[in-house]
Amino acid sequence: MxxxxxxxxxxxxxxxxxxxxxxxxxxxxxxxxxxxxxxxxxxxxxxxxRSALPQTENPCPGCALPLPPGITPGSSYGACLSGRKVICRTFAPFTWEEPVCGLVSQFKYRHKFQNARVLCELLLEQLHEAYSAHELPELLIPVPLHASRLRERGFNQALMLARQLGKDLDLPVNTNLVRRVRHTPPQQGLGARERRRNLNGAFALWGPIPETVKSVAIIDDVCTTMTTVRTLAKLLHRHARQPLDAHVWALARA
Ligand SMILES: [Zn+2]
Ligand SMILES: [Zn+2]
Structure with a gap:
């Protein structure tokens, strides 16, 4: 030999x-x-x-919410049938229940970065499997924080996750393409219409979308109603020079 x-x-x-x-x-x-x-x-x-973490059973590919019983796995449902143009795929493996919501809150508000690393590793497992037969997005875009929120918190949780995902998947992370130019009150407690109004003009593009990029993944820690990521995706679609696929990757779906 x-x-x-x-x-x-x-x-x-x-x-x-x-x-x-x-x-x-x-x-x-x-x-x-x-x-x-x-x-x-x-x-x-x-x-x-690990086996007790609350995972979404049979998630809708468009919004990561569980599909109602009887709907074929992998098919879109309800609002996602028409909304798929804005966001083509969403991956958010966990449901917003304990211990996941506690772990994410400790990460965001008490700097328990190890929680994010562990949950991100589990998200990566799912991404590796999901994209084994599909092309990965070409660019990761973390949901930006407004400068005042960044000062208050000290770090952007979405950027931290994007860096770990980018390193593992060998994908670039763009931190300057979009900025949060308007400080908005928290979305919690607002209805769908108020959430959209609240985010009106909140994000702005801070440079051209690279000409060769045809797909991006927007990264957030948790998707509550998808209003934030949809607003961001719409902004990217508006300014892209060619049709753009927007994926969303998050730790959890509320
Ligand atoms: Zn344990
Ligand atoms: Zn859906």
Whole structure:
């Protein structure tokens, strides 16, 4: 058997990576972010909490809400039948229930970045599977925060997620293309029409959409009514020089 130099170097890298993983696990053992007991070697979750995370069963590809019983998996439903032109696919694997909503809130308001890393790894698992036979979007666009909200929070949660997704999927993240130019009150408690009005003129394009880009993924932590991501997608569609596919990737769907 002939072993080429390249095979040998791959094997050496694999052995080194395995040892580094072992040392890392020994020095910093995995701890479940939900129950704080020992986590699994590959993720900071125990098997029990991992299987108990609230996942959306049979989600609508357009909006990630569960399809009503009797609707064929993978088919669009209701408003998504006409709305698919604005957003072609939405991935938000978890439902907005405990422990997911608590984990995301701790990430946003108490800087528990490990929660985001873990949930993002689970989102990535789903994305790898979903896009195994489809082309990935070419550019990731995190939902921007207004400058005053950014100062208050200290970081943009959507940008943090986009960076992790981009690194894993080898996709560029554009942080300057869209800006939030108007500070808007929180969307919570508003009806659909008020939400749309609230976001009127909230985003602005801050440069041209790269000419070669035909598909983008808008990244957010949680999609509540999709009003924010739809507003952003419409802005991108309006300014794109060619037809654009807008995907949405988020941790959870409320
Ligand atoms: Zn646990
Ligand atoms: Zn839908």
């Amino acid at each position: 002939v072993i080429s130099a390249r095979t040998m170097s791959t094997n050496v890298h694999e052995i080194i990576a395995r040892w580094l993983n072992f040392i890392q696990f020994w020095l910093f053992p995995s701890v479940c972010i939900v129950c704080k007991t020992a986590g699994q070697p590959d993720i900071d979750l125990c098997a029990c909490c």
